[in-house]
Amino acid sequence: DGVLLSEVRRPCRVMLLVNPQSGKGQALALYNGPVQRMLHEAGVPHTLFITERKNHARELVREADLSQWDALVIISGDGLLYEVVNGLLEREDWEQAIHTPLGILPGGSGNALAASIHHYSGGPLVSSEELLVSCGFILCKGLVSRMDLTSVHLGSGQRLFSFLSLAWGFVADVDVESEKYRHVGAARFTVGTLVRLASLRVYRGRLSYLPADDDGDTGAERGAIPTGGGEHTFRNTCSSNNALNTKRRETPSLYGPADSLLPPADGPVPGDWAVVPEEDFVLMLAMYQSCLAEDLRAAPDAALDQGVIHLMYVKAGISRASLLKLFLAMEKGTHLATGCPHLVYRRVRALRLEPYAAKGLITVDGEAVEYGPLQAQVHRGLARMITG
Ligand code: ADP
Ligand code: MG
Numbered sequence: 575d576g577v578l579l580s581e582v583r584r585p586c587r588v589m590l591l592v593n594p595q596s597g598k599g600q601a602l603a604l605y606n607g608p609v610q611r612m613l614h615e616a617g618v619p620h621t622l623f624i625t626e627r628k629n630h631a632r633e634l635v636r637e638a639d640l641s642q643w644d645a646l647v648i649i650s651g652d653g654l655l656y657e658v659v660n661g662l663l664e665r666e667d668w669e670q671a672i673h674t675p676l677g678i679l680p681g682g683s684g685n686a687l688a689a690s691i692h693h694y695s696g697g698p699l700v701s702s703e704e705l706l707v708s709c710g711f712i713l714c715k716g717l718v719s720r721m722d723l724t725s726v727h728l729g730s731g732q733r734l735f736s737f738l739s740l741a742w743g744f745v746a747d748v749d750v751e752s753e754k755y756r757h758v759g760a761a762r763f764t765v766g767t768l769v770r771l772a773s774l775r776v777y778r779g780r781l782s783y784l785p786a787d788d789d790g791d792t793g794a795e796r797g798a799i800p801t802g803g804g805e806h807t808f809r810n811t812c813s814s815n816n817a818l819n820t821k822r823r824e825t826p827s828l829y830g831p832a833d834s835l836l837p838p839a840d841g842p843v844p845g846d847w848a849v850v851p852e853e854d855f856v857l858m859l860a861m862y863q864s865c866l867a868e869d870l871r872a873a874p875d876a877a878l879d880q881g882v883i884h885l886m887y888v889k890a891g892i893s894r895a896s897l898l899k900l901f902l903a904m905e906k907g908t909h910l911a912t913g914c915p916h917l918v919y920r921r922v923r924a925l926r927l928e929p930y931a932a933k934g935l936i937t938v939d940g941e942a943v944e945y946g947p948l949q950a951q952v953h954r955g956l957a958r959m960i961t962g
Contacts, residue, residue, distance in 0.1 A: 588613075588620035589643045591631045591658065592681065593650035598757050601649045601681030608706060609649060609679060616714035620647070625654070635661030645675040645960060647713060651682020652738055656939040659723065659957060663735050668829040675718045677960040680705050680868075683756045684749075684763070684940045686738055690863040694878060695962030699869060699905070702760055712962040720879040720955030722862050725833050726938055729946030735830065737957065738939040739866060740950055742927055743777040743857035744770055744888070744897075749937040760868040767901055774856065774897065776890040779929035781850040781858060782843045783922040784835055784951075786882050835924040835951040843926055853930070854890035856897065856916070860925060861886070862952060864907070874907030878961060881954030885920045892916035924951035 594602045605622065613620055625631050635646060635658050646662075648654040655678055662671040680688035685705065692700065692708045700708065724736045741749060752766030837844055859866070861873035861884045873884035888897065896914060903909035910919050928947040929936075936945050 587642065587644045588618055588677070589623060589634075589638070589646045590620045591623045591625060591634070591646065591648045591650070591654060593625045593631070593648070593654045595625075596650040596654065596682035596756075598683070598759050604679070604681050604706060605649055609710060612707075612710040612714060618714060625650075629657060632657035632661040632664075636664050640667075640671055640674055643674065645677055645716075647677035647679065647960070649679045649681040651680070651684040652686050652939050653682065653684070653941050655687060655737065656941055659735050659737055662957075663723075663830045665829065672723075672956055673958050675716075675958045675960050676721075677713045679709050679713065683759050685760065685868050686865045686870075686940070687863055689865040689868045690738075690876070691878075691959070691961050693864050693871065697962075702868060705868060708962075713960055715962065717961055718958050719961040721957045721959040722879055722881060722952050722954050723956040724860070724862055724883060724950050724952045725830065726943070726948055726950040727833070727836065727839065728944045728948050729839075730944055732944065733830065733833075734938060734943065735956075736862075736938045736950070738861070738863050739872075739937070740860040740925075740948075741858065741937045742779070742929065742934070743855050744774070745857050745859050745866070746935040746937040746942075749940050750935050750942050763867045763870065767898075771894050771898060774894055777855050777857070777929065777934065778853055778931060779855065779927060780853060781855070781887060781928075782847050782926045783850075783883075783885055783920060784844075784847050784924040786921040786923050831953050831956065833924075833949075833951050836949045839947065839949060847924075847926075848920075850887070850918075852889050856888040856890055856892055858885075858887045858927060860884070860922075860950065866904070870901070870904045871907030872904055872909075874910065878959060879955045881923070881952055883922045883925065883950070883952050885922045885925060886910075887918050889916045889918070924949065926950075 592601050592605055623634060631654055646658055648658060665671045678688050688705055688709050692705055695712060697708050725733060726736055727733050748766040748770050752762040755762035755765045861876055864871055864873050864876040866872035876884050900909045900914055903912055926949045934945050936943055
């Protein structure tokens with residue numbers, strides 16, 4: 575059920591963004607070692623940008639002259655790509671800008687998208703080092719595919735875009751609490767999960783969703799990337815950006831596609847939405863790619879460009895042992911088949927979450943966002959990702 579994709583001769587003029595603080599703080603060393611070697615051997619010219627602070631990459635991408643770049647590639651965890659995606663969608667020329675091919679080389683502790691892309695390419699579960707090599711090959715090969723993005727509206731009216739996950743409850747707490755274990759790399763999520771299991775709690779709120787009424791394969795945007803008759807290469811992509819105005823206005827959330835599936839935030843959900851009867855949860859996790867972490871295949875049926883949000887929630891009342899079993903089964907992606915009565919899985923297009931408590935944690939792509947009610951909808955194939 576692949577989509578795409580046009581072959582690229584070779585990526586050129588890559589903007590390579592490195593977060594020196596990600597993971598164990600090794601991203602720059604990875605660049606100076608294996609990454610530079612691979613890019614050199616494959617003849618991929620690139621310019622290195624080392625981020626100096628959070629949101630630096632977001633600002634660079636928001637202001638960049640995209641006619642100078644054929645691809646934007648990050649060496650970091652998912653958080654840096656989250657900055658890049660949102661930077662592109664905060665531009666006045668977002669519609670063209672978001673077509674810039676994006677690439678990811680795992681250099682962080684949370685490398686879920688890199689793991690997902692490796693998984694889609696048919697690769698087995700691998701160590702972090704092998705994952706980097708696999709993603710390096712994928713980057714040098716340079717195939718471009720469409721990738722879904724989910725638009726998330728927060729209570730304050732702010733909107734942001736997500737390529738991976740939206741989490742509340744147990745998973746969001748682990749995302750944030752495990753940041754202090756970043757020095758252990760990808761194992762931070764295992765440590766965080768065990769710590770959280772010891773203080774397992776219930777999260778109260780209302781969850782509603784718009785079911786996906788089909789297998790996700792009828793989206794209007796389905797199909798190969800239009801190439802205008804020519805070969806789809808990074809260079810072609812780039813030249814289509816040439817004439818664009820890259821000026822920025824002050825209200826970033828003005829930009830991006832309209833969210834036609836979402837009702838007004840202060841009104842009820844439409845009649846074709848489902849409201850979950852339970853109000854006591856242990857976790858809610860919405861995924862649009864397969865891996866939640868390097869070794870957690872949380873949405874085993876997810877693919878890059880399905881136009882589907884894989885919504886999972888675990889109802890309160892689950893025992894610690896059963897929850898641990900679910901996370902262990904997630905390594906192979908078999909948790910949905912365990913028959914756990916507390917776990918519910920739905921394929922949806924949009925969702926609304928209304929937490930009852932005034933305080934708590936919600937994460938988007940592993941990054942903590944403003945806590946409170948939110949709505950989200952998937953936009954099929956909005957972004958372009960370099961994949962295997
Ligand atoms: P990890 O997988 O280790 O979490 P991420 O790529 O997610 O790595 O980055 C972690 C956080 O660091 C993100 O919130 C990102 O926005 C932020 N960040 C990016 N560059 C820097 C920097 N130079 N210094 C500090 N934080 C940064
Ligand atoms: Mg992160």
